[in-house]
Amino acid sequence: MAAYIFVIDTRLHFGGSTVPLVTKLSAELRQRMLEWRHDLHCTPELGFEEYDTAQFIAEKLQSFGIEVHEKVGGTGVVGVLRRGDGQHSIGLRADMDALPITEQSKLAYRSVHEGRMHACGHDGHMTMLLGAACHLAKKGAFDGTAVFIFQPDEENGRGAKAMIDDGLFERFPIDIVYAIHNLPGLESGRIAVKSGPIMACEDTFKINITGKGAHAAMPHRGIDPIVIGAEIVTALQTIVSRTLDPLDNAVVSITDFCPNGARNTIPDSVTLSGDVRSFSPAVQNRIEKTMQRIVAGICAAHGARQTVQYHREYTATVNTQREAGIVAEQAVAAHGGDMVNPDCLPLMASDDFGLMLRARPGAYFFLGNGVTGASGRSLHNPGYDFNDDILATGAQFWVRMVQTQLSV
Numbered sequence: 001m002a003a004y005i006f007v008i009d010t011r012l013h014f015g016g017s018t019v020p021l022v023t024k025l026s027a028e029l030r031q032r033m034l035e036w037r038h039d040l041h042c043t044p045e046l047g048f049e050e051y052d053t054a055q056f057i058a059e060k061l062q063s064f065g066i067e068v069h070e071k072v073g074g075t076g077v078v079g080v081l082r083r084g085d086g087q088h089s090i091g092l093r094a095d096m097d098a099l100p101i102t103e104q105s106k107l108a109y110r111s112v113h114e115g116r117m118h119a120c121g122h123d124g125h126m127t128m129l130l131g132a133a134c135h136l137a138k139k140g141a142f143d144g145t146a147v148f149i150f151q152p153d154e155e156n157g158r159g160a161k162a163m164i165d166d167g168l169f170e171r172f173p174i175d176i177v178y179a180i181h182n183l184p185g186l187e188s189g190r191i192a193v194k195s196g197p198i199m200a201c202e203d204t205f206k207i208n209i210t211g212k213g214a215h216a217a218m219p220h221r222g223i224d225p226i227v228i229g230a231e232i233v234t235a236l237q238t239i240v241s242r243t244l245d246p247l248d249n250a251v252v253s254i255t256d257f258c259p260n261g262a263r264n265t266i267p268d269s270v271t272l273s274g275d276v277r278s279f280s281p282a283v284q285n286r287i288e289k290t291m292q293r294i295v296a297g298i299c300a301a302h303g304a305r306q307t308v309q310y311h312r313e314y315t316a317t318v319n320t321q322r323e324a325g326i327v328a329e330q331a332v333a334a335h336g337g338d339m340v341n342p343d344c345l346p347l348m349a350s351d352d353f354g355l356m357l358r359a360r361p362g363a364y365f366f367l368g369n370g371v372t373g374a375s376g377r378s379l380h381n382p383g384y385d386f387n388d389d390i391l392a393t394g395a396q397f398w399v400r401m402v403q404t405q406l407s408v
Contacts, residue, residue, distance in 0.1 A: 022139050023334070023399045025131060025392050033131045033391050036060070038109035040123035041386070044098030044116045047153030048162075050075040053096050053126075057150050060130050064137040066148070069171075073163030078172055079133055079148035083406075086144035090405050091174035091360070092132070092398055093353060094125040095154035104382040105374065120379045121182040121369065124386035124394070126150060128180065131395030136402055144406035147172050157202070157314045160352040169359050176323055177362035178401060179353045180394055182386060184376050186368030189393045191331040192344035193365035195324040199317035200249075202350040203276040203284060203310060207232065207295055210305040213261070213268035225270040226259055228302050232272065233257070235294050243290050250278040250287060251348055277348045279316050314350035315358060323363040330400050349379075367394050 025033075036056075045053050054075045061068045061079040069078040075096070103110050103117040111117045133148050140146070149168070153159035168174070186192060209229055214222025233254050240250050254274040261267025276287055288310045299306040328342035344366065353364050367390055369375050374385035 021400065021403055022141060023396045023403070025135055025395055029131060029134055030392050032134075033127050033395065034388055036130060037123055037127040037386065037388060037391060040126055041107075041118050042109045042112050044111050044113055044118045044123070045096075046100060046116060047097040047156045047159065048074045050096045050152050054150070054152075057096075057126065057130065061133060061148065064134045066133055066137055072168065072171075073152065073159060073166040075152040076159065076163045076166075077150040078168070079150075080172060081133065081137055081140070081146045081148070082144075083140060084143035086142075086406060088406055089145035089147060089173040089175050090402055091147040091149055091172070091177035091362075092129055092401070093149040093151055093177060093179040093356065094129040095122045095151050095159070096126060097122060097153050097155050097159070099155055099380060101380065101382050105385065107385065117382065118386070119381060119384050120155065121384075121386040122154070124182055124391060125180060127391055128394035129398060131391065132398035132402070135395065135399050140399070140403065142403045142406035145173050146402045146406070147174050149177070154352055157350070157352040160355040164355060164359060174360055176405070177356050177360045178323070178327070179351075179356075179362075179364045180367050180397070181351065181364065182369040182390065183366040184369045184378055184384065185371055186366060187339075188368050188370040188375065188387055189335065189390055190339050190341070190368035191327070191335065191365060191397070192341040192368070193319070193324050193327045193331070193363060194342070194344050194346065195319055195321040197279040197316050197318050198344070198346045198364055199351050199354065200277040200279055200314075200346070200348045201284060201312065201316040201354070202314040203278075203288070203312050205274055205276065205291065205311070206309045207272040208307045209270045209272070209299060211268055211270075211302070214266045216264045216266055219266055222266045222268075223302060223304050224266050225304060226261075226267065228298060228304050229257060229259075229270040229272055231298050232295055235298060236291060239287055239290050239294070244283065244286060248278070248280070248283050249346075249348070250276070250283055252276050252287065252291075277350070279346065284312065314352055315354040317351050317354035317364050318357055319363040320357070320361040323361050324365075326405070327363050327365050327401075330404055331397070334397060334400055367397075
């Protein structure tokens with residue numbers, strides 16, 4: 001585990017005067033946040049279709065007196081709050097989109113849209129950032145600019161790119177950028193972070209094998225792509241176990257095996273699809289090249305033809321050392337060392353926030369959602385629910401990050 005030295009100053013200094021660091025949310029704001037979260041949960045919208053969600057966010061930010069920019073990268077919303085004449089800035093990102101999942105709960109605020117659900121906690125992420133924005137607009141003691149980024153379509157990995165392509169980092173002053181994601185299975189309110197890769201990149205592939213169709217009773221007259229495909233499925237598992245360094249984490253999964261045949265017919269083609277996770281471009285390159293070689297070799301041995309399409313969907317989420325350390329430092333100051341893991345294990349899941357971290361220094365970190373009940377169920381599960389008990393925890397931590405990073 002990495003060693004950290006924490007030097008904590010919980011008071012800000014403006015022109016020789018000392019201003020207390022006010023992070024605690026009022027009871028009234030906490031209640032409003034609970035209502036916002038339940039409203040957002042019951043009306044989920046999919047990626048780039050977050051029209052009502054974006055309007056909800058924009059109206060709330062405007063009511064706080066925050067400068068609002070809509071339709072950034074499609075349905076994205078950006079709020080800008082300036083204090084004093086400081087030249088430094090900080091960006092805080094929350095994801096907006098839901099998943100195409102039918103909710104299985106009896107919650108009073110369950111989804112009213114069949115086949116759509118906030119099963120990843122983005123309703124909670126938006127609410128925490130709105131709560132922080134509201135508090136900072138009314139009571140924030142900082143010198144500089146806070147930028148509140150509400151990003152569409154994280155689940156398909158297109159939203160961060162859309163906002164960046166629409167000038168996110170040119171149009172708005174953002175020196176460093178941070179994101180929180182809730183994590184079921186981690187004790188409620190605990191914060192986990194690490195320097196370097198914390199979430200994996202995701203690649204997808206499609207392998208088409210063309211053989212020669214035949215009657216099922218006369219396989220010797222054909223070239224069976226099912227047998228070839230099965231051999232390829234097995235061989236691809238050797239990429240991780242036999243061609244990568246054991247210290248290089250990676251996963252290669254075949255997720256679909258689709259022939260075009262019938263019950264009594266050997267088909268003429270088979271398509272295999274799948275997913276690859278890793279943490280570095282070097283490993284991505286090695287996996288792609290090895291996959292191409294394995295598929296070509298097996299198909300050639302059987303007299304079949306092949307094509308391999310390999311696409312890089314998500315970049316890895318890689319935290320910069322300084323900013324990951326800041327998160328750990330402020331988490332210890334806020335919650336105590338027992339509630340902070342400054343060198344957590346990375347996850348093989350993916351988040352397109354990694355693209356923002358390619359553009360700016362920053363950190364992505366986890367906030368424990370709990371270990372029991374709906375809060376402890378895995379993300380993307382139809383029975384999952386965001387833990388309302390951590391709404392204030394996340395919002396107050398955002399407030400602390402703004403006020404400490406934009407101090408004089």
